[in-house]
Amino acid sequence: MGDLLLRGGIVQGRTQDVAVRDGRIHRIGPNLDPTGYDGLDVTDKLVLPGFVESHIHPDKAFIADRTQGLRAGGPTPQLLVAELKKAFTVEDVYRRARRVLELAIRHGCTTMRAHVEIDSFVELRGVEALRRLQADFAGILDLQLIAFAQEGIFNDGVTKRLLREALKAGLSTLGGCPYMDRDQRAHIDWFFDTAQEFGVPLDFHADSADDPAMLTSDYIAEQTIARGMRGRVTLGHLCTLDALQPDHRARVIDLLRDAGIHVISLPATEMHVKGRTDAVRVWRGVTRLGELRAAGVNVALSTNNVVNPFTPYGHPDLLRQALVATMAAHLGNLDQMAWLLELVTTNPARAIALADYGLAEGCRADLVVLDARNPAEAITEQAEKLFVVKGGRIVARNARSSELLRA
Numbered sequence: 297m298g299d300l301l302l303r304g305g306i307v308q309g310r311t312q313d314v315a316v317r318d319g320r321i322h323r324i325g326p327n328l329d330p331t332g333y334d335g336l337d338v339t340d341k342l343v344l345p346g347f348v349e350s351h352i353h354p355d356k357a358f359i360a361d362r363t364q365g366l367r368a369g370g371p372t373p374q375l376l377v378a379e380l381k382k383a384f385t386v387e388d389v390y391r392r393a394r395r396v397l398e399l400a401i402r403h404g405c406t407t408m409r410a411h412v413e414i415d416s417f418v419e420l421r422g423v424e425a426l427r428r429l430q431a432d433f434a435g436i437l438d439l440q441l442i443a444f445a446q447e448g449i450f451n452d453g454v455t456k457r458l459l460r461e462a463l464k465a466g467l468s469t470l471g472g473c474p475y476m477d478r479d480q481r482a483h484i485d486w487f488f489d490t491a492q493e494f495g496v497p498l499d500f501h502a503d504s505a506d507d508p509a510m511l512t513s514d515y516i517a518e519q520t521i522a523r524g525m526r527g528r529v530t531l532g533h534l535c536t537l538d539a540l541q542p543d544h545r546a547r548v549i550d551l552l553r554d555a556g557i558h559v560i561s562l563p564a565t566e567m568h569v570k571g572r573t574d575a576v577r578v579w580r581g582v583t584r585l586g587e588l589r590a591a592g593v594n595v596a597l598s599t600n601n602v603v604n605p606f607t608p609y610g611h612p613d614l615l616r617q618a619l620v621a622t623m624a625a626h627l628g629n630l631d632q633m634a635w636l637l638e639l640v641t642t643n644p645a646r647a648i649a650l651a652d653y654g655l656a657e658g659c660r661a662d663l664v665v666l667d668a669r670n671p672a673e674a675i676t677e678q679a680e681k682l683f684v685v686k687g688g689r690i691v692a693r694n695a696r697s698s699e700l701l702r703a
């Protein structure tokens with residue numbers, strides 16, 4: 297197969313062709329010369345850069361049927377999964393995670409940054425499985441891995457050492473989870489020290505609670521500035537922002553912007569897990585996406601959990617997450633849906649520092665073609681991902697068949 301020419305698609309709001317050469321976008325423009333290309337008719341279909349999944353847990357996906365669901369007064373999802381993790385083998389993680397990757401690709405994902413849990417329960421078995429997948433999917437899906445401390449670092453004697461081992465083995469990002477340790481600031485300090493020692497970016501699960509006293513994103517932002525790590529720190533969750541008084545929230549958001557923090561919202565998990573003990577006005581826990589964006593913070597959406605106690609209906613389809621966010625975060629007006637898909641494309645690409653990403657000449661030809669004419673229609677109709685292109689090659693194709701027999 298030769299170089300592709302996507303013909304007649306809607307590219308950045310206009311009808312244009314996209315010519316691919318040697319895995320990169322060679323030219324974008326109307327009516328390009330088709331000579332020497334394999335033509336692909338995408339007339340009136342929305343062409344976007346490939347979806348970027350920036351926060352997901354393939355290692356603990358597809359385990360909802362191994363344990364009970366969340367019940368009033370019952371164990372937390374962390375406890376349920378910690379118990380299951382002890383029995384995870386490399387093969388088991390590989391098989392389940394592979395299913396996540398395959399689904400993600402079919403749903404338009406061309407780059408993924410995944411958390412891999414490292415602790416006394418699972419040790420480095422998840423790392424081994426995910427590194428195998430990283431190699432097996434080379435050229436089909438770019439997979440970045442985060443060495444992630446889901447169980448905290450002060451609760452056993454091995455996690456800190458194992459995290460360092462994983463970084464030495466080549467994992468590209470270090471992931472903390474301050475709320476799993478009693479001393480959140482000591483946890484955060486260790487992660488900054490270690491990230492600086494290894495020269496890797498940081499990704500924290502931060503501020504998952506509805507108690508303003510648990511807030512850590514302000515301290516993380518201060519440390520980010522003090523240690524010269526602007527633009528290299530990402531925070532997932534940030535639910536606590538929604539529980540702050542407006543003036544306090546505005547101050548925190550300004551600090552996040554000044555620190556160049558990237559914020560990743562995980563709306564499906566928040567809506568399944570949060571507010572379980574509220575008697576009235578159930579807290580939904582989704583961070584303030586609109587306010588963060590309006591203040592100039594780089595915000596993204598991600599899947600987080602796939603079929604486990606954190607989100608039994610979780611699915612690595614970022615177009616679905618966009619619909620969840622429109623509903624959860626009051627972002628459903630047409631002018632808001634017009635930019636919402638940036639939260640699953642260009643914004644997460646920035647958060648994970650992807651080079652040469654986007655719809656411009658010279659960028660890598662990582663593309664998704666949606667059966668829709670604009671982003672609002674794509675979100676509303678949950679449009680089919682007609683073609684997924686990675687490095688200039690079609691790696692997935694989908695079709696939806698539906699017939700109205702009487703009208």
Ligand SMILES: [Zn+2]
Pocket residue numbers: 351352353411501532600
């Ligand atoms: Zn997560």
